[in-house]
Amino acid sequence: MRRILSTAAALALLAGSAAAVEPDEQLRDPKLEARAHSLSRDLRCVVCQNQSIDDSDAALARDLRIILRERIAAGDTDDQAVAFLVARYGSFVQLKPPIRGDTLALWFGPLAVLLLGGAGAAVYIRGRSPAKAAALTVSEEAELAELLERDEAR
Numbered sequence: 001m002r003r004i005l006s007t008a009a010a011l012a013l014l015a016g017s018a019a020a021v022e023p024d025e026q027l028r029d030p031k032l033e034a035r036a037h038s039l040s041r042d043l044r045c046v047v048c049q050n051q052s053i054d055d056s057d058a059a060l061a062r063d064l065r066i067i068l069r070e071r072i073a074a075g076d077t078d079d080q081a082v083a084f085l086v087a088r089y090g091s092f093v094q095l096k097p098p099i100r101g102d103t104l105a106l107w108f109g110p111l112a113v114l115l116l117g118g119a120g121a122a123v124y125i126r127g128r129s130p131a132k133a134a135a136l137t138v139s140e141e142a143e144l145a146e147l148l149e150r151d152e153a154r
Helices: 002-016 030-040 059-073 078-089 101-127 138-153
Strands: none
Touching: 030 059, 030 078, 059 078
8 A cells, every 4th residue: 555655646746747848859958958948937838828838738839849949959049039939929928928018917907906896895885874774663662662661570
């Protein structure tokens, strides 16, 4: 039983760190491959959207990894290689796009929605009037007085 658990734990650790980079995509120069790997962790798979191209198995992610490695092998700097992909796919291809005019909604949109929702809830809660008790009829007042007299008598 212990052996099965240790094997399962080892497999779980390996599965968590697995990357989708195929051996045929990798560059021969270890320094260039390290650069490509570092950059691809910060680039978004536009199909999967919340995965880096390094982790995605999508065909487009594979194409992006290959293009990135081709640009690095051709002598592009890291900034030039990323700029090439951003020019083709927009800022969306970056997992952490820079704060610019065209990405303000991406960065601050969720906060704005949260603040507007909170303000709307506050206005709604303040706008509600407290429940008012209806006035008692003459017979209800007499019954209440009788009940209070009985209670005081005890």
